[in-house]
Amino acid sequence: MRLRALLETDALGLRLLGGEDELDRTVRGVMTTDLRDPSRYLSGGELVLTGLAWRREPEDSERFVRILAAAGVAGLAAGEAEMASTPDDLVLACARHRMPLFSVDEDVSFASITEHVVRQVSGERAGDLAAVVDRHRRMMTAGPAGGGPEVVLDLLGSDLDLRAWVLSPTGRPIAGSSLAGAGPALPAAVSATLAGEHLAASRTGRRGPHRVTAAGATYSLFPIRSGGRDLRETVLSDWLLAVEADAGDWPEERLDLLHGVTQLIAVERDRREAARTVRRRLAQEVLELVQTGAAPAEIAARLRVAAPVLLPGLGTAPHWQIVVARVEWEDGDIPGGPVAQALLEEVLVDPDAIGPDPSDRIAVAHTGDEAVALVPLPSVPSVPSVPSVSAVSSGPSGADAEGAADVTGLHADALLAAVREPLSRGLADDGRLTLGVSAAVHSAEGLRGALEEARHARRVAAARPGRVCAAGHQELASHVLLLPFVPDDVRRAFTARLLDPLRDYDRRHRAELIPTLEAFLDCDGSWTRCATRLHLHVNTLRYRVGRIEQLTGRDLSRLEDKLDFFLALRMS
Numbered sequence: 087m088r089l090r091a092l093l094e095t096d097a098l099g100l101r102l103l104g105g106e107d108e109l110d111r112t113v114r115g116v117m118t119t120d121l122r123d124p125s126r127y128l129s130g131g132e133l134v135l136t137g138l139a140w141r142r143e144p145e146d147s148e149r150f151v152r153i154l155a156a157a158g159v160a161g162l163a164a165g166e167a168e169m170a171s172t173p174d175d176l177v178l179a180c181a182r183h184r185m186p187l188f189s190v191d192e193d194v195s196f197a198s199i200t201e202h203v204v205r206q207v208s209g210e211r212a213g214d215l216a217a218v219v220d221r222h223r224r225m226m227t228a229g230p231a232g233g234g235p236e237v238v239l240d241l242l243g244s245d246l247d248l249r250a251w252v253l254s255p256t257g258r259p260i261a262g263s264s265l266a267g268a269g270p271a272l273p274a275a276v277s278a279t280l281a282g283e284h285l286a287a288s289r290t291g292r293r294g295p296h297r298v299t300a301a302g303a304t305y306s307l308f309p310i311r312s313g314g315r316d317l318r319e320t321v322l323s324d325w326l327l328a329v330e331a332d333a334g335d336w337p338e339e340r341l342d343l344l345h346g347v348t349q350l351i352a353v354e355r356d357r358r359e360a361a362r363t364v365r366r367r368l369a370q371e372v373l374e375l376v377q378t379g380a381a382p383a384e385i386a387a388r389l390r391v392a393a394p395v396l397l398p399g400l401g402t403a404p405h406w407q408i409v410v411a412r413v414e415w416e417d418g419d420i421p422g423g424p425v426a427q428a429l430l431e432e433v434l435v436d437p438d439a440i441g442p443d444p445s446d447r448i449a450v451a452h453t454g455d456e457a458v459a460l461v462p463l464p465s466v467p468s469v470p471s472v473p474s475v476s477a478v479s480s481g482p483s484g485a486d487a488e489g490a491a492d493v494t495g496l497h498a499d500a501l502l503a504a505v506r507e508p509l510s511r512g513l514a515d516d517g518r519l520t521l522g523v524s525a526a527v528h529s530a531e532g533l534r535g536a537l538e539e540a541r542h543a544r545r546v547a548a549a550r551p552g553r554v555c556a557a558g559h560q561e562l563a564s565h566v567l568l569l570p571f572v573p574d575d576v577r578r579a580f581t582a583r584l585l586d587p588l589r590d591y592d593r594r595h596r597a598e599l600i601p602t603l604e605a606f607l608d609c610d611g612s613w614t615r616c617a618t619r620l621h622l623h624v625n626t627l628r629y630r631v632g633r634i635e636q637l638t639g640r641d642l643s644r645l646e647d648k649l650d651f652f653l654a655l656r657m658s
Contacts, residue, residue, distance in 0.1 A: 087113050087206045089161050089186055092133070098202060099194035100163060103177055105186030111160040115345060116200045122146070123153055126291055127311075130158030133203060135196045137165045144175035151179040161186035165196065197353045204346040235261035235351050242329075242347065246340075249330040252310070252351060254432055255322050255512060256505035257281035261351075272328070276300045278508055280307060284326045285512030295333045295344070306333035310348045310355060322413075322512050323428035325355055362431065368392040369449035369460045376533045385530035396449055396462045405463040406533065407495050408524040409434065410540040412456050412548070416516040423452035429509070429519060430459045433501055458537065463495055463526055498523040498543065498558030510553040520547040521556040525583055535579030542576050559583075577657050584654040587637040599637075602630045606642065607652055 090109040093100055102109075114131030117124065120139035128134075134154055141147060154162060162185055164172050172189050180187040190199070235252050239262055242248045251262035257277035279300045284307045287296040295306040308327040327348050333341065372392060375385045389406070411430045413422030430450045450459045501521065502509075509519060522544030524536035539559050547557035562576065588599040602620065606627075609616040617627045631642055640647040 087203070089113060089133070091206070092199075092203070093188070095202065097194075098199055099191030100188045100199075101191070103172055103187040103189055104181050105161070105184065108161075108184055108186045111186065113160045113203060114342065116203045116349065118196050118200065122150065125153050125157055126293070128154070128157035128159060129293075131160050133199075134159050134162050135165070135190070135199060136162065138173075138176075141173065141176070144173065147173065147176040147179040148182075151176070151183050151185050155183040155185055159185070161188065163188040163190050163199070165190045166192045197356060200349055201353055204349045235354050238347055238350060251277075251328045253277055253281055253284075253326050253328055255281055255285060255324060255326070256432055256508050258432070258435065260325060273301065274504070276303075277328075278504065280305055280328050281326070282508035282511045283307065284309070285321060285508055286514070288321045289512060289514040295329075295341075297332060297334055303330055304332045305330055308344055308348050310352050322425055322509065323432070325351065327351065364395060365449040366427075366451060368395060369451040369458065372449075372460055372533070373451045373453075373458050373537075376537055379534070382530040385533060389530060392449065392460070393462060396460075405495075405526045405528050406536070407461040407463055407526050408533070408536045408540045409459040409461060409496065409501075409521065410456060410537070410544045411459070411519065411521045412544060413513075414455055414518050414520075422455035423457055426455065426457035426519070427452040430457050430521075433505055433521075434459055434461060434496075456541075458540075461496060495526045496523055498547075498556040498561075502554055502556050506554045513553045517553065518548075519554045520544050522547055523556070523558040525559040525579070527579075532579065532582065535575045535582065538573045538575035539579045542573065581654045581658045584638055584640070584650060585658055588634060591633070591637060597630065597633065599630060599634050602627070603634055603651060604655060606631060607648060607655070611642065611648065 088109065089111050092098055092113065093102055093109065112131060113133050115129075115133075116135060117127060117132045118135040119127065120137055121127075122140040124134070140150060151162070162180060164176065164187070166172070166189055172187070177187060179185075190196070239250045239252070242250050249262075251272050252260040254260055257274070257280060259272060259277060262272065280298055283298045283300075284296060287294075287307070288309060294309045298305050298307060306329045308329065310325040310327055327344070329344065333344070368388075368391070372385065372388050375388060409430060411426040411433075413426040413429065415422065427450050431448055434448045434450075448459060448461065450457055452458070498521065501523065513519060522540040522542065524540040524543070527533060527536045539562065543557040543559055543562060546561055547555040550557075559579075562580065585600065588603065591597055592599050602616075605619050606616045609619060613624050613627060617624045620627065622630075635641060640650065642648060642651070
């Protein structure tokens with residue numbers, strides 16, 4: 087299509103600022119970027135969309151336009167959302183380099199322009215895929231009910247006989263005809279291999295498609311870009327299109343079609359990203375309340391609002407877990423918080439969750455280089471826990487063992503087991519991901535301690551070698567708690583986790599388990615001496631000690647557990 091046709095489409099909100107003599111240039115694609123030097127992503131013939139974030143001083147305009155002209159860009163369109171008008175220095179630079187310049191009305195999104203161009207270009211180049219574009223347009227206007235990326239992939243299969251999948255950066259299948267039952271699914275090991283190869287190739291700056299051989303088959307990997315930001319900000323969160331074919335001998339027209347398909351899928355990815363806004367806002371509000379020391383009643387009220395959103399149809403969540411992640415780059419010039427947020431949303435995803443988006447039970451906030459996830463743990467046996475991690479018992483957490491619901495939780499090691507290899511390749515030699523997991527807590531009062539516990543576990547993980555490391559609350563051993571740098575909240579969390587179940591039981595049953603525990607430890611575990619001190623029969627004492635072990639999951643015949651109880655009693 088021609089630039090002139092874009093200008094004549096009123097719905098695109100384009101206004102010509104210069105280059106009227108160049109409006110017959112052919113547009114071959116669209117690229118959205120705010121990079122100061124986007125040359126490595128340009129192949130010629132693009133309409134470049136920019137929000138002008140690269141412009142820090144007037145001299146930047148000349149340099150930016152010169153790069154576009156050298157790459158053979160068809161035209162430049164500048165958004166007006168951030169600036170009231172297009173800078174004069176950009177208008178002059180475009181005039182010098184004969185670069186057509188448009189302004190984009192602030193009410194028109196770049197995604198709308200991208201969709202229009204891709205639809206027109208794809209239709210002109212290949213009638214056999216016109217249905218792909220048209221059906222995807224209907225899908226996006228209809229929302230989730232339209233079918234998602236599967237619509238495009240199904241038509242790739244029916245019209246071009248291509249098997250294709252959309253994969254997350256960790257290799258998790260997001261879309262594909264095989265997911266609907268047509269044909270064999272892509273094996274998990276192959277998905278992880280493809281994701282790792284894609285991340286490694288992207289970090290080296292190689293342009294797609296990337297050709298990979300896995301399990302005896304050849305795949306071509308097409309990046310699905312979410313924007314023109316620094317590669318480190320997006321490579322660990324962008325999707326990829328994996329096609330079971332060797333694109334090395336494809337004609338240019340077919341390659342253009344596949345690139346167009348990735349742009350359409352990128353629009354769908356952005357839509358899903360926007361849908362996470364509510365959950366992110368909920369997590370941010372709870373996090374701010376916890377960190378500022380808000381009253382437990384206020385935090386509990388906010389949790390009651392969050393629970394129906396994160397657990398649709400299941401009511402309140404009696405238990406919560408906190409996961410803290412941090413992404414750090416060696417040069418320190420890229421904030422790691424947004425990257426860590428995207429990674430947590432991916433790592434914690436539950437493929438079996440009910441709803442249009444498999445991450446609809448994850449609330450993640452970020453600040454600085456850190457991301458914090460608020461994970462609800464429904465104590466309903468029929469509800470599956472996150473299957474990508476090992477479900478491990480989190481203990482009674484304040485409920486006695488008699489009739490307590492079975493609560494499952496996240497285990498730090500299992501969280502990263504399936505994604506460690508691809509993420510390590512994406513972090514390359516200049517990035518690092520560390521992750522900490524708290525124990526489960528059953529009330530708003532425990533969230534502050536759980537947050538500090540997860541942060542301290544993450545610091546334990548950071549002390550280990552490797553690009554991707556995790557640690558859980560189980561690894562905060564007793565002797566670590568004696569170190570002076572451990573926060574008070576972590577000590578309180580440790581104490582509460584051991585003693586709260588006993589206190590709650592004593593309050594309901596007047597069983598005197600806490601005094602019994604103190605006496606048993608003071609008597610060095612001697613049954614006879616302890617029974618004499620408490621004026622009990624030895625069998626009664628054994629019953630109480632057994633109840634203590636049952637409620638806490640500890641064994642009072644083990645020295646380590648005795649020491650834990652001793653410290654908890656002294657710190658309480």
